[in-house]
Amino acid sequence: MKRQKNSEFAYAKGREMRLAAELQRYQLTGSAAMGPLERKFFFSHDATLQSFFNKGWSSVTACEVRLHLGIDKPESGADLLSQIRRFRECLSQSQR
Structure with missing residues (x-):
C-alpha cells in the first residue's frame, strides 16, 4: 500500500x-x-494542511451524503451505464 502524503491524508480526513x-x-x-x-x-x-482539510470537507456533494446516509440506495446488480445515469440524475437533483 502506498504511503499517503500529509496533504492527501488531510484531504481524505476532511x-x-x-x-x-x-x-x-x-x-x-x-x-x-x-x-x-x-x-x-x-x-x-x-495552514497548508488546514487548507487541504477544508478542500476535502467542501468536496463532498449532496449526492454522496445521501448515499452515505442510505437515503438513496444504488441498485444492486445494475450495469455500469445505469449506475452512471443514476449518479448523474442524483447530481442534477442536488444542483436544483
Whole structure:
C-alpha cells in the first residue's frame, strides 16, 4: 500500500469528517440538507494542511451524503451505464 502524503491524508480526513458530521446531524434532526454546519473543524496548526482539510470537507456533494446516509440506495446488480445515469440524475437533483 502506498504511503499517503500529509496533504492527501488531510484531504481524505476532511471528507471523512464531513460525512461523519452529516450522519450525526441526520441522526439528531432527521434533516439530510447540505447546509452549512455550525461547528467549524480545526484540523491542523499548519495552514497548508488546514487548507487541504477544508478542500476535502467542501468536496463532498449532496449526492454522496445521501448515499452515505442510505437515503438513496444504488441498485444492486445494475450495469455500469445505469449506475452512471443514476449518479448523474442524483447530481442534477442536488444542483436544483
